[in-house]
Amino acid sequence: MGVTASQPIYTVEDIPGKGKGLIATKDIAKGTRIISEKPIVSISHSAGDIEQLHLSMHQQVNSLREAEKREFLSMTNIYPHENSTEDWFGIVRTNALPMGPNLDAGGVFLHACRINHACDSNATNFWNENINQLTIHAIRDIRRGEEITISYLSSLRNRRARQDELRQNFKFTCSCRLCSLPPDQSRDNDAKLDRIHEIDRIIEQGGIEALVSAPRRMLGYVEEQIQLWRDMSPNEVGLGRAYPDAFQIAIANGDVARARIFAEKVVALYLTTLGDDSPDVSQYKALFRDPASHEYYGMSMRWKTSMEEIPLELHPQVFEDWLWMRREESPEGRLTDLRDLATFPSFSDLPDQSHCESDYFDCSDVATRRPARHWCFLAEIQDVLGFSPLHVVVKDVNGVVLPLLVYTGPTGDQFSASKIRRGYTLAILYAVRHTTIFRKPWIHLKKPKMVKRPADLSLITGQVAELK
Numbered sequence: 001m002g003v004t005a006s007q008p009i010y011t012v013e014d015i016p017g018k019g020k021g022l023i024a025t026k027d028i029a030k031g032t033r034i035i036s037e038k039p040i041v042s043i044s045h046s047a048g049d050i051e052q053l054h055l056s057m058h059q060q061v062n063s064l065r066e067a068e069k070r071e072f073l074s075m076t077n078i079y080p081h082e083n084s085t086e087d088w089f090g091i092v093r094t095n096a097l098p099m100g101p102n103l104d105a106g107g108v109f110l111h112a113c114r115i116n117h118a119c120d121s122n123a124t125n126f127w128n129e130n131i132n133q134l135t136i137h138a139i140r141d142i143r144r145g146e147e148i149t150i151s152y153l154s155s156l157r158n159r160r161a162r163q164d165e166l167r168q169n170f171k172f173t174c175s176c177r178l179c180s181l182p183p184d185q186s187r188d189n190d191a192k193l194d195r196i197h198e199i200d201r202i203i204e205q206g207g208i209e210a211l212v213s214a215p216r217r218m219l220g221y222v223e224e225q226i227q228l229w230r231d232m233s234p235n236e237v238g239l240g241r242a243y244p245d246a247f248q249i250a251i252a253n254g255d256v257a258r259a260r261i262f263a264e265k266v267v268a269l270y271l272t273t274l275g276d277d278s279p280d281v282s283q284y285k286a287l288f289r290d291p292a293s294h295e296y297y298g299m300s301m302r303w304k305t306s307m308e309e310i311p312l313e314l315h316p317q318v319f320e321d322w323l324w325m326r327r328e329e330s331p332e333g334r335l336t337d338l339r340d341l342a343t344f345p346s347f348s349d350l351p352d353q354s355h356c357e358s359d360y361f362d363c364s365d366v367a368t369r370r371p372a373r374h375w376c377f378l379a380e381i382q383d384v385l386g387f388s389p390l391h392v393v394v395k396d397v398n399g400v401v402l403p404l405l406v407y408t409g410p411t412g413d414q415f416s417a418s419k420i421r422r423g424y425t426l427a428i429l430y431a432v433r434h435t436t437i438f439r440k441p442w443i444h445l446k447k448p449k450m451v452k453r454p455a456d457l458s459l460i461t462g463q464v465a466e467l468k
């Protein structure tokens, strides 16, 4: 179970303005299991109608031992009530913590339900399905005399969203360290949390499809999230959500080497927040041993690697560059490896016309975006179907064959048949991807100087190109 407190390392005390709460009676190291307990009352969200819920609750409360019942009845109830049924139900609603196989139930716990909220909590709650108990782990070192706190929030949003959620669901105004930051720091913190939330939405909307259609972009998003979490303050819970995403992106593309490293990081985080008897730790330990056993393995093999390809002897910084597939910054005129997929992205990895991609642009909105670096779309022309606009069938660097329209601006050159031929390579600097469900994908070209001499993309192994 990892490091577990052998005897209570906290007392329940009155906390000014918060009712009761838990105070550490000794220093508690990060990763310590502070509490492990079963519910005294539990209610399933799928337990049928309200009558059945009340009946089940009555039976459970009435069968509690005297001391337990007293303790239950002394718990906070933020809901108005006129009879004991309403009072008991209010106590359950105010105090219940998520539990059950799919967290589809709520449980009242004698000790854990006395823990107050902080947005930058020092502990976290988790329903451990293996031991059928709720656990509370320290996610930071907690000093003797410090209050032990967990987060009641569904996710860590900006200050206003947090305050709204807490007032609505728990009827209090949070005054934790994060909520009490001076205005400029609070704004900075909110901007980071907003970006983390935005990335969550992009990843969620992209779904499994985006893992294989735009993996590099998705990996970039996860890396950005991790950096933002690190910039704010160590947040084991936030990191514990990000690294599994990185694992999925790697393994969905056959990259066993990186997936193994990401699984290792997930195991370390989950050991701290959940404990080594949790199903999630067992799952990621198994994935660390054999990343390819994950159900997403084989969806695409575009990043195919083996476990032997983990470059163990690299300097830590260079290792991180490898892990996140960071491109090498190429100073003006330096030669760039054509296998570098960040500099020569596939069509699906190109920035989208409607997004402000942080990996490609320096900007906060689409209208003013400017390239933050060089990139070039390379594709071998397989067929030429028309010249106005240019209509070709191309094979991109991932071997994906797609029809492509290339539009030029009002001052754009005309495409000539001598320059556009089957077998030639299309090279478009700063290409931006346009896709709709109604048309073929297209690229809009402002300065069309892009068709180079023939080259078979399948032969590009270690060749070099000069980017100007």
Ligand SMILES: C[S@@+](CC[C@H](N)C(=O)[O-])C[C@H]1O[C@@H](n2cnc3c(N)ncnc32)[C@H](O)[C@@H]1O
Residues within 6 Å of the ligand: 017, 018, 019, 020, 021, 074, 075, 076, 078, 094, 095, 113, 114, 115, 116, 117, 118, 170, 171, 172, 173, 174, 175
């Ligand atoms: C699950 S109970 C926590 C234990 C509770 N303090 C008690 O005395 O039993 C949740 C309630 O505690 C209070 N509470 C929790 N965190 C708080 C905080 N940071 N500031 C003020 N009140 C808080 C709110 O009344 C909330 O509805």
